[in-house]
């Protein structure tokens with residue numbers, strides 16, 4: 001690996017870090033590789049709510065906010081219905097288990113019929 005390659009790799013890494021930071025507090029949002037149920041785990045809110053919170057001028061959905069800053073921007077705590085029904089939210093140690101451990105367990109119990 002020569003110097004140019006190393007410089008490019010560092011540049012890409014920094015750009016990636018920048019893109020995955022919470023816009024308000026700069027904490028790194030972990031993406032779908034995150035294994036720990038943590039406040040910087042990734043999650044997906046329903047589109048309308050997310051657009052309202054992220055407030056991009058072009059009305060796009062791009063950008064990241066950690067779950068704490070997202071709730072601060074929303075001015076309320078999220079409820080399970082705010083989240084999209086996607087594997088990212090529903091996986092073990094995902095945002096649903098973290099925020100709503102009881103509801104999530106009840107939901108799974110209903111699903112498996114116990």
Ligand SMILES: [Zn+2]
Nearest residue numbers: 022025066069
């Ligand atoms: Zn944040």
